[in-house]
Amino acid sequence: MTEKAIIAMSGGVDSSVCAHIMKSRGYDCNGVMFRLYDKPGADEISSDITDAERVSEKVGIPFSVIDYREEFKRRVIDEFVSVYENGGTPNPCIVCNRVIKFELLFRIMEELCADKVVTGHYARVEYDSSLERYLLKRAVDLSKDQSYVLYNLKKHQLKHIIFPLGELSKSEARQIAETEGFVNAAKRDSQDICFIPDGDYGKFIEDYRGKEFPSGEFVDPQGHVLGRHKGIIHYTVGQRKGLGLSLPCPMYVVKKSLSDNRVVLGYNEDLFSDRLTAKDVNLISVDSIDTPMRVEAKVRYSQKAQPAYAEILSDGRLSVVFDEPQRAITPGQSVVLYDGDIVVGGGIIE
16 A cells, blocks of 8 residues: 655745655655745745645645644744743744644644655654664754754654655755756755744844833843843843943853843853753653763754763753853753764753
């Protein structure tokens, strides 16, 4: 019997190539696109839908668009704004993958009695017979690897997930799109957070909440006042630019104090710490970490994984102690653990 696959389409080149690969492998494919947020330019959304439609038609698979804007607003945007208001710096792409995209894809898979869910992420899923489990692994092209944003996938989900681009480089994916004559073969990759295309998080949150956040004091670690900030949501740990201060030497945001509405500035060396704890932990390659486990850990998407020891504490939180202090470990971001190419798991930094 021919296996059926649900292809997550975005109108971009990666998901288009996935549709082509899965169809060429003999799968019965259905393309779906989620309308999650109206970009400032309505024409851009329309263009994405049109591109996905045209690729689906060329590949020869059914295509549909599902409106999920209200759920996305409630579960992703509201969460993003709330975490920022409470002093954290969230990663909405990780939240979206967990509570929107894969949840929806698996729901559709079950409704259509399909076998596989397919996305254009650069990562790999492999079955390890010695461990008798499916593993999430880094992409072959480490410069495009997206395993960091996928650490919340559950062990039982991996059995049904295919990432066709995990073995390819971006240039190879584009070459396939060009060879197949896809209209979006040269389309640029999306950047930044989809619902904040200009990257101005503070302005977005103020507009979203319909209020301005009160100004307060910039202070140094000893509490000496250095100037006034324009609202605590406009700053994140590690930030140097955009402070609006004339200082004798570079200073960085090292802490946001909600209780007194102060932004604490320090020097580069003040940003370093060798340990963290994380909540909402998800483990993939192991069932538990009862004793310290040797891993490599990333505290942000763009960081190179660093040697560390990880352990699950008695309260269920994850403790990570690095060999060397790491710069700007930021509450609200995620820490992801690796054993070589294998994703061990991760959690949200406290």
